[in-house]
Amino acid sequence: MPVKIAFIANQFPVLSATFILNQITGLIDLGHDVRIIAYTDPQEPRVHPDIEKYNLLARTRYIPPTPKHKALCLMKALWLVISNFHKGPVELLKFIRMFILRRKGLSLSRLYLLLEFIEGDFGIVQCHYGPVGIDGVFLKDAGVKAKICTAFHGFDMSRYPLTHGRDVYDDLFKKGDLFMPISEYWKKELIDMGCPPEKTVVHRMGIDLDRFEYCEKDLDPAQPVGILTIGRLVEKKGHEFAIKAVAKLIHSGHNIEYVIAGDGPLRESLEALAAHFGISDRVVFMGPVERDEVVGLYERAHLFLLPSVTAADGDKEGIPVVLMEALAVGLPALATDHSGIREIIIDGKTGFLAPERNSDVLAERLQHLLNHPQQWPAMGRVGRKHVEDNYDIKVLNRKLESIFEELSEGH
Structure with missing residues (x-):
């Protein structure tokens, strides 16, 4: 059964990130409704041919830039909450509560992100890289019902915990639905950091x-x-x-x-x-x-x-x-x-x-x-x-499809 899947990315499209692109196009080929929410467009001089072939930019929404001045951010946030309240009162009330309680990491960008999911009816949110998974858990705290999946690659398991502390993913481990390191090496490291073994499965990147x-x-x-x-x-x-x-x-x-x-x-x-x-x-x-x-x-x-x-x-x-x-x-x-x-x-x-x-x-x-x-x-x-x-991407994408279908059905 087709699943509506959102990929959250810091940047899209990135020419070198074929491993993410291959998942997106593979799931589309398998009949799923895939959307991309990205924080920025790197505007590289060259893009992968599949971007045009699959008309992926039409499937992509970009998070608007945040004003530099705090007062402008607050005014913008207030306007966004008021003008969109009828679409998702439960989610926006939870966002207001997090704001009142001064939740760490709350930002105008995360409000924009939440608005993309209020009416999205997504079954799966696929977050590539641990820091993006943290954004995914924010969506869950705000009442978004989708299952939050996080793929771990390299810098997010090495440099990022070194600079932010080995407890940086504690909240993600507690609330996320599935964790997919790309190697056994990173699976062991994730579990050593406190990731629940029963929610952790190696899912490799692959090639065509x-x-x-x-x-x-x-x-x-x-x-x-x-x-x-x-x-x-x-x-x-x-x-x-x-x-x-x-x-x-x-x-x-x-x-x-x-x-x-x-x-x-x-x-x-x-x-x-x-x-x-x-x-x-x-x-x-x-x-x-x-x-x-x-x-x-x-x-x-x-x-x-x-x-x-x-x-x-x-x-x-x-x-x-x-x-x-x-x-x-x-x-x-x-x-x-x-x-x-x-x-x-x-x-x-x-x-x-x-x-x-x-x-x-x-x-x-x-x-x-x-x-x-x-x-x-x-x-x-x-x-x-x-x-x-x-590492055959077609086999791996069928495996990913099965994982997502089971997860979205609540198994």
């Missing part, structure tokens, strides 16, 4: 396998080995250690072309690092790449490299989607034993794991792969099968 055609990798001795990294140029992606490892192998005589796709604040310093090691002619900084370009990069590469690290501010990965994509096309992958990555990279079978921030071990693992190209096809086959079994 139809987009990523499997092809066994082999090597022409006359061509350089193509090593590929895809990801934003930020600290937690570990590009610094990848460049150091690649430099060590190039200086030892290996014929390598290292392609780095993505952009970010560290680009200038990473380009300077490649120059420092004298390998600027062997390292290609692609900058941001289009969706179709990404598939071509996977096809031309021989090996995939992603040495993720815990950033200085505590930020961690979830399970990077690019690792799913790389394995799906048959690329052996070298990554770090970081967060839930060992759940996708089976050490010695789909690729190799190395310790964080250790370019020497990265270089050793890479050298093994470079010296044993005959192992690539077997790793590629195991990797593809692993993704088919665990």
Whole structure:
């Protein structure tokens, strides 16, 4: 039976957040009424083709910006309550009570959010990231009847609790209906933080396998080995250690072309690092790449490299989607034993794991792969099968549909 589902997002649409987009479009394909409520439109220069294909902007409502002056906020809130009171008197009376009791975190933005749900008749509210789940619990306190589900990914389980305290989700754990970490690693951490185990289920992000055609990798001795990294140029992606490892192998005589796709604040310093090691002619900084370009990069590469690290501010990965994509096309992958990555990279079978921030071990693992190209096809086959079994978005969306249907029926 179709369910009316609201996705709450801080920003929408975000080109890199394909894992959220895939859930939205998958549930629409399965016949459900999906709406998106977002706080901001990032107005990126490029958007995913599915935004237009599914006419998702017509399904999206944006929370208006909040005035800077407190008096203006109060006047606006009063007007919104009076003009909308007939639509949801119970919910707005609860909001007024929370205001009188000076509830922490109450804001004009949350009032706008509440107004989107007063007449929405949603069965499920899907909140991606823990802080958005806190907003979802506010809706429940205000009388919204929908079930509140929260997906936990990475920064919301690492950096956010470090800066806001490990009790930051206590109220969410008490009142939320379902918690869906994307890995077993984060499930254990959630339960350690006090999340009810009986309400916690791992639900992985996935990819559309139809987009990523499997092809066994082999090597022409006359061509350089193509090593590929895809990801934003930020600290937690570990590009610094990848460049150091690649430099060590190039200086030892290996014929390598290292392609780095993505952009970010560290680009200038990473380009300077490649120059420092004298390998600027062997390292290609692609900058941001289009969706179709990404598939071509996977096809031309021989090996995939992603040495993720815990950033200085505590930020961690979830399970990077690019690792799913790389394995799906048959690329052996070298990554770090970081967060839930060992759940996708089976050490010695789909690729190799190395310790964080250790370019020497990265270089050793890479050298093994470079010296044993005959192992690539077997790793590629195991990797593809692993993704088919665990990260197929169509299978995962049907599982999510079942979870939502059962939850909305009160089971």
